Each structure stands twice: as C-alpha cells, then as structure tokens.
Amino acid sequence: MVRFGLASVAVMVLGIAIYQLIHVSGIEARLVRALPAEIDRDPKLKKYARSVAPAVYSEHCAACHGATLQGNHSNGAPNLADKVWLYGTGSISDIEATILYGIRSGHPKAHNLTDMPAFGRNGQLTQQDVQDVVEYILKISGQRSNNISAERGQAIYAGAGVCYDCHGSDALGVSDYGTPALIGRDGDWLYGGDRNTLYKTVYDGRHGLCPAWIGKLSFVQIRALAVFLHEGSHHD
Numbered sequence: 001m002v003r004f005g006l007a008s009v010a011v012m013v014l015g016i017a018i019y020q021l022i023h024v025s026g027i028e029a030r031l032v033r034a035l036p037a038e039i040d041r042d043p044k045l046k047k048y049a050r051s052v053a054p055a056v057y058s059e060h061c062a063a064c065h066g067a068t069l070q071g072n073h074s075n076g077a078p079n080l081a082d083k084v085w086l087y088g089t090g091s092i093s094d095i096e097a098t099i100l101y102g103i104r105s106g107h108p109k110a111h112n113l114t115d116m117p118a119f120g121r122n123g124q125l126t127q128q129d130v131q132d133v134v135e136y137i138l139k140i141s142g143q144r145s146n147n148i149s150a151e152r153g154q155a156i157y158a159g160a161g162v163c164y165d166c167h168g169s170d171a172l173g174v175s176d177y178g179t180p181a182l183i184g185r186d187g188d189w190l191y192g193g194d195r196n197t198l199y200k201t202v203y204d205g206r207h208g209l210c211p212a213w214i215g216k217l218s219f220v221q222i223r224a225l226a227v228f229l230h231e232g233s234h235h236d
Helices: 001-033 035-038 041-058 092-101 127-140 145-158 195-204 219-233
Strands: none
Touching: 001 041, 001 145, 001 219, 035 041, 041 219, 092 219, 127 145, 127 195
16 A cells, blocks of 8 residues: 555656656747747746746856846946847847857857957057047046047047947947947946046957857757846836
C-alpha cells in the first residue's frame, strides 16, 4: 500500500514536471514568434518576459549599464530606464536589434555608421577650437558658458568641425547614426556634460561598444530582454 502511494506521488510529480515543461516551451515559442505589437497587448507574454529577463540582465548587462539600468558615465553606457534612445525610438524591435547585433561589435549587422572622431588629436581642430565648441555646447545645454567663445564655437559646429552632420543642425542627435543630443535632455549625457568631460570627448573622441549577443544568448532571452527594457523605459 505504501509502495502504491509512493508510486502515485512519483507519477503525479512527473506529470506536473512534464506539464510545466510543455507549458514553458509553449510560451517561449509564442514569445519568440509574436510580433512586438502583439507582445505589448499580451499580459501573459509580458509577465513571462519579466520572469526571465532580470536574471539575464543582471548577469550580462548590469556590469556596463548598472544594476538599475541607470547607465554609467565612466564607460559611456547609456541610461536604459528613460525614454531617450540613441538608435530608433525604443520600440521592442529597435531594442532587440541592438541586443542581437550590438554597436561597433564587429558583427556585419551591428550599428556602425559612425563614431566620435578625435578632433583635437587628429589635428582637425585646434585646442582653442575645441574649447570654443565646448562653450557652445555648454550654452545650448543651459549651462554657464563664455558667450564670446560660444559664438565662435557655434561657427565651428556648423563649419570646420562639421558637428551638425552627425548631431544635427538643431543638436538633437540623429537616430540613424546613434548620435546623442547635445542639449542634455533630462541630463542624459553618455559620458557627462561638464566642461572637462566635454573637452575630452571632443579632443580625444569616443568609441562606445556594445557586444552582439546573438549566438551567446538564446532568442528567448534576447526577446525577453527587449520586452523588459521596453517596459522599463516606457513607465509613467
């Protein structure tokens, strides 16, 4: 009788395990197959993505972007918790493409149209030119600046520096290039918006990287991360 009872329990446990395996496998398939717009309307898919993504983020993303998605000025990793995105509009598909292929990762599908040149080191701008451009950026971002120097910097921005070509004539950035706004929307600077940091950026250049996670993470993990980051950046 005891053996029969134990056998029944074992069968029940095995049955539950098989059910859970089939259920998880099914919802994973749905998550990967669904169009982004469908995921946004499906609470079960979003709930499953939220159950998967935090551990993946913690292991693979937090070292650069911070434990709370806040970004890191020391390495130029952007804040992932706000609504400001370098590439695209922050849709699930935009985020997923970046996770899949990376930024300047070496993958042929990576975002890699441009980076920040070293204007001072390569001799395109003099030290004074760099200082003037920095004063202009400080001015348009609402910080204390030298107006005379900023006026010269505006001419360099639109002329010898050709800064407008990547950052836009309005300095709002260009999502096709992944160039950030220079007006410091909500203080959203990649490396910092103070005078010294801006000078280093313009003089020495920047070359931010994000690895391609395709082949390193499963498609389920990548899709779950994209949903998780989309939700984290579209909260009220």
